[in-house]
Amino acid sequence: DLNCGPHTLEAAVLRSLLPHLRDAWLEVHGSSSSPSSPSSPSSSSPSSSSPHPGHTCKAAGNSFQPRRQLPSRIDYVWSSVAVEDCRLALQTTPEGHSYSDHFAVTARLALPPPPAPAAAVAAPPAPAAAAAAKEGEQQQQREVKATQEKEEEAQQQLRRQARRRQAALLRAALGVVGGGVGRASQTAGGHMLLAGIMLVQALCLCAFQPALSYLRLPPLPPPLVPLLPVLVLLLGLGAGVLGLVGLGADCGQSRALQQAALQLHVRIAELEEEGEGEEWGKEGGE
Known part of the structure; x- marks a missing residue:
């Protein structure tokens, strides 16, 4: 239709x-x-x-x-x-x-008629022609084998280059992660130090009025006396928050970065072992 x-x-x-x-x-x-x-x-x-x-x-x-x-x-x-x-x-x-x-x-x-059968069977080739044909077939097989070996060598070269690039990228990432581990440790130490300073200040404020009385110094003005507990409370809270950040977040981040660095080390070692194994196999084959 x-x-x-x-x-x-x-x-x-x-x-x-x-x-x-x-x-x-x-x-x-x-x-x-x-x-x-x-x-x-x-x-x-x-x-x-x-x-x-x-x-x-x-x-x-x-x-x-x-x-x-x-x-x-x-x-x-x-x-x-x-x-x-x-x-x-x-x-x-x-x-x-x-x-x-x-x-x-x-x-x-x-339908068209079927094709007519062959008139006669072709004569077998002469010995010289058979030998030449066999030699040509062997030569063709050698050429095919050489071509396959070249292709395999090219593929191995590409794989080696890819492993080198991957290893270089992993090493660069390892450097970045290692720097992050150091900075995380420094940040945690800074937070803990600042928390300690604030805690010492809170303790000093708690002992401020008794120290004035002990040294027989003039006391604080009455309007400032209620501010001391507030300052002590704020300093205590700040010290607690900084301590938690230093111990929890910063240390946790440092541990995560250390684990990532360890995994990068393992992967780089695997790539190096693969390259060495391939080189060893190539030498053994030769």
Whole structure:
């Protein structure tokens, strides 16, 4: 079902693209003289001298035929072998109705004869020719083996370069992680030192008024006396927060960085072992 008539541009393009295929209907019935015009009763009757139009769509006698539309032949059987017969099929049901708005097309093709057997078996090659052929085959095998060895060497070189690049990147990452470990340790120590200083200040403020009394110095003004507990509380809270940060966050970060550095060391060692194993295998093969 190509949805185009045999004399349309689309059919001409298909024939030019597929020149080895032939229209089975035209092979049997010939070309219609007026393909685009509706078939008249005289042209569709068996006694007419003009070729059968072979209309498959909107054909006369089709119960699905719409009004005021021209019949056309848009269903085909194309073949590259000889055609013995081609006709319309599945036109009406036993009750006299059409199966659809299209008629089917059936064709009987003639298969080509099988090829004739060989006249005689080819004579065996001469000894010299057989030796030359064997030598050529061995030479070809050697060339193939040499090519495979070169390809394997190139692949090994690429793998070695990739391992070197990966090891260099891992070493650079190890340096960054090692610096992070040092900075994390320094940060933790700074936080702990600052927490200790604040704690000492809080203790000094707690002993400030008793020290004034012991040394018989003038006491603090009454408006400043309530501020001492507040300052002690703030210093204590600050020391506690800094201590938790130094012990918890900074030390935890330092441990995580140390584990990452250890994993990087292991991966670098694996890459170096792979490279040494490959070199050892290459030397053993040689």
